[in-house]
Amino acid sequence: xxxxxxxxxxxxxxxxxxxxxxxxxxxxxxxxxxxxxxxxxxxxxxxxxxxxxxxxxxxxxxxxxxxxxxxxxxxxxxxxxxxxxxxxxxxxxxxxxxxxxxxxxxxxxxxxxxxxxxxxxxxxxxxxxxxxxxxxxxxxxxxxxxxxxxxxxxxxxxxxxxxxxxxxxxxxxxxxxxxxxxxxxxxxxxxxxxxxxxxxxxxxxxxxxxxxxxxxxxxxxxxxxxxxxxxxxxxxxxxxxxxxxxxxxxxxxxxxxxxxxxxxxxxxxxxxxxxxxxxxxxxxxxxxxxxxxxxxxxxxxxxxxxxxxxxxxxxxxxxxxxxxxxxxxxxxxxxxxxxxxxxxxxxxxxxxxxxxxxxxxxxxxxxxxxxxxxxxxxxxxxxxxxxxxxxxxxxxxxxxxxxxxxxxxxxxxxxxxxxxxxxxxxxxxxxxxxxxxxxxx
Ligand code: PLP
Numbered sequence: 376x377x378x379x380x381x382x383x384x385x386x387x388x389x390x391x392x393x394x395x396x397x398x399x400x401x402x403x404x405x406x407x408x409x410x411x412x413x414x415x416x417x418x419x420x421x422x423x424x425x426x427x428x429x430x431x432x433x434x435x436x437x438x439x440x441x442x443x444x445x446x447x448x449x450x451x452x453x454x455x456x457x458x459x460x461x462x463x464x465x466x467x468x469x470x471x472x473x474x475x476x477x478x479x480x481x482x483x484x485x486x487x488x489x490x491x492x493x494x495x496x497x498x499x500x501x502x503x504x505x506x507x508x509x510x511x512x513x514x515x516x517x518x519x520x521x522x523x524x525x526x527x528x529x530x531x532x533x534x535x536x537x538x539x540x541x542x543x544x545x546x547x548x549x550x551x552x553x554x555x556x557x558x559x560x561x562x563x564x565x566x567x568x569x570x571x572x573x574x575x576x577x578x579x580x581x582x583x584x585x586x587x588x589x590x591x592x593x594x595x596x597x598x599x600x601x602x603x604x605x606x607x608x609x610x611x612x613x614x615x616x617x618x619x620x621x622x623x624x625x626x627x628x629x630x631x632x633x634x635x636x637x638x639x640x641x642x643x644x645x646x647x648x649x650x651x652x653x654x655x656x657x658x659x660x661x662x663x664x665x666x667x668x669x670x671x672x673x674x675x676x677x678x679x680x681x682x683x684x685x686x687x688x689x690x691x692x693x694x695x696x697x698x699x700x701x702x703x704x705x706x707x708x709x710x711x712x713x714x715x716x717x718x719x720x721x722x723x724x725x726x727x728x729x730x731x732x733x734x735x736x737x738x739x740x741x742x743x744x745x746x747x748x749x750x751x752x753x754x755x756x757x758x759x760x761x762x763x764x765x766x767x768x769x770x771x772x773x774x775x776x777x778x779x780x781x782x783x784x785x786x787x788x789x790x791x792x793x794x795x796x797x798x799x800x801x802x803x804x805x806x807x808x809x810x811x812x813x814x815x816x
Contacts, residue, residue: 385772386410387425408764408778409771416443419793421776429771430801432789433778437601437633437744440660441705442790448663448701455697464492464690471691474699478657478671481642481707483631485651489677491670492690496632496658497525499668500595502685503654504529504548506672507593507626510679515586517577517594519556521603521781524595524630533595536602536781552586556600557608560737560748561756570612574619582623593626593654594619598644601633604781605746607739613650626653626676632668633744636660637706637791640715640742647741660706660791662698710791714742721745721787721798728802732809734759745787746780758783765812766805773811775804 386394390412414424419442421431434440441448455470462468471492479488491502504516518524518533525534532547534540541547554577557569566572582588598613600606620627629652634644638660641647645655653676658668722740725747729735736750749759749766763783770777780786785805789797 385427386412387423387427389424393424408767411771411776418442418445419790419797427774429774429776430789430797430804431776432787432801433776434660434788434790435664436778437638437659437788439664440636440638440791441663441702441710442792443664445663445701445705445792447705448698451697451701452665452694455693459693461689461692463688464686468691468693468696470693470696470700474691474696474703477700477703478669481703482651483643483655483657483671484653484673487674488671489674490672491677491685492696493668493670493687494666494689494692494695495525495668496630496656497527497530498687499632499656499658499670500524500530500533500630501527502668502670503595503628503630503656503672504593505685506654506670506676506680507628509684510676511592511624511626513590513592515550515552515590516592517581517586518551518553519596519600519603520553521556521558521600521606522553522595522597522630523602524597524632536604552581554581556596556603556606557612558604558606559609560606560739568609568611570609570615573612574615578619588623588625591623591625593628595628595630597630597634598648598650599634599639599741599744601744602780604748604784605740605744605786606781607741608648610648613645613648617650617652620653628652628654628656630656632656632658633788636702637711637714638742638744638788639740640711640718642707642711644741644744661702662695663702665692665695665698667692667695667699706791711742713794714791717793717795717798718742718745720795724798724802728806732813734762734809734813740787743787743789743791743793746784747787748781748784750783762812766808769808769811770805773804773807775801775808777805 393412412424415422421429475490523534523536524530529548532551555563557573562569564572635657654672661667725738734749737748749763751757751759760783763779778786
């Protein structure tokens with residue numbers, strides 16, 4: 376294990392050498408926050424190429440749900456690889472059908488479900504949008520400010536957590552209108568209940584003045600907004616949105632790419648509010664690190680797709696399906712409940728920290744999807760963007776991998792298998808990082 380002195384000189388020599396080679400041949404568009412060069416991972420621990428150990432509280436952007444290289448997941452992948460590597464979604468195989476059965480049995484949507492298997496979050500969103508347009512024959516969509524749904528031309532039309540994601544790419548898919556996501560800490564609209572305020576805005580302003588409700592195919596929303604700042608909506612919001620959709624024959628799409636598969640302490644985040652969508656998108660934590668996305672829809676909707684309406688080459692990859700089957704088993708049996716319990720402990724500890732540090736404006740989240748919003752002062756709630764970036768850098772030097780979200784929110788999205796001792800260790804490192812960041816350069 377490395378010493379504090381080693382960490383001062385991060386990145387180490389091997390990391391520097393690899394980054395120098397990489398710079399010549401890899402796009403600079405990846406938003407890399409700090410120079411972590413991975414060598415190995417086990418559970419919630421990772422090591423860089425110079426042998427430094429880190430606690431991973433970002434899990435590869437919320438992907439390594441069962442921890443790095445969970446033995447049962449690795450075993451499942453190896454067994455699948457011994458059978459065959461690929462056949463494509465134009466054919467059948469046991470693991471693919473089994474995955475669809477397992478997902479359908481979890482009741483992700485209203486009534487019986489069917490799935491379409493793909494490789495990523497953005498591809499699952501594209502599939503959901505195409506399905507909604509196809510079955511309703513309607514051209515428009517509503518999305519939410521602060522939402523993140525991917526970077527291909529359909530999903531990008533909705534993505535709005537940072538303007539840089541859109542910059543230089545217009546026009547994306549036409550027909551998308553954004554409305555505010557209810558933000559309890561930073562209310563945008565008048566009214567004590569921001570959920571109701573947003574619903575009223577859609578119904579009484581948008582539908583009356585600009586967007587004919589009968590032209591809207593679907594509303595795409597993250598049940599708990601991720602990249603936009605880890606915003607937990609008010610309790611009234613999702614059920615109100617469900618009712619609004621039902622009134623107007625609009626489909627409700629929940630993007631659970633980040634919040635799904637046990638992340639929030641339930642299999643799907645929407646279960647916290649007892650609201651089911653017509654279509655759900657999944658990816659990230661679904662296969663513990665292998666690339667897999669799903670469009671899950673009510674069977675009666677999916678059945679409207681004619682042969683050839685949508686498809687892909689790699690969908691249903693047997694290694695990815697095997698990883699997902701093992702992941703689902705672990706999450707269902709242990710890790711969703713663990714995320715709920717350890718997440719509550721973590722939230723409690725962060726709230727104590729909030730009392731100590733004036734710069735922590737808000738702490739929020741569910742399960743192990745937790746945000747800590749940093750502000751320059753608590754009165755004005757001015758986002759402390761530079762402080763947030765500095766905390767990430769110092770946390771890296773303290774041996775803790777973190778991500779940010781929103782304008783100045785530190786996000787915690789560790790593997791779902793962590794226990795309290797991981798949280799305690801992370802908090803020690805976080806406090807040192809906060810101290811260093813507040814002390815300035
Ligand atoms: N939807 C949500 C809610 C996400 O958080 C993300 C990625 O962060 C995506 C979609 C896009 O997923 P991918 O990066 O796999 O395309």
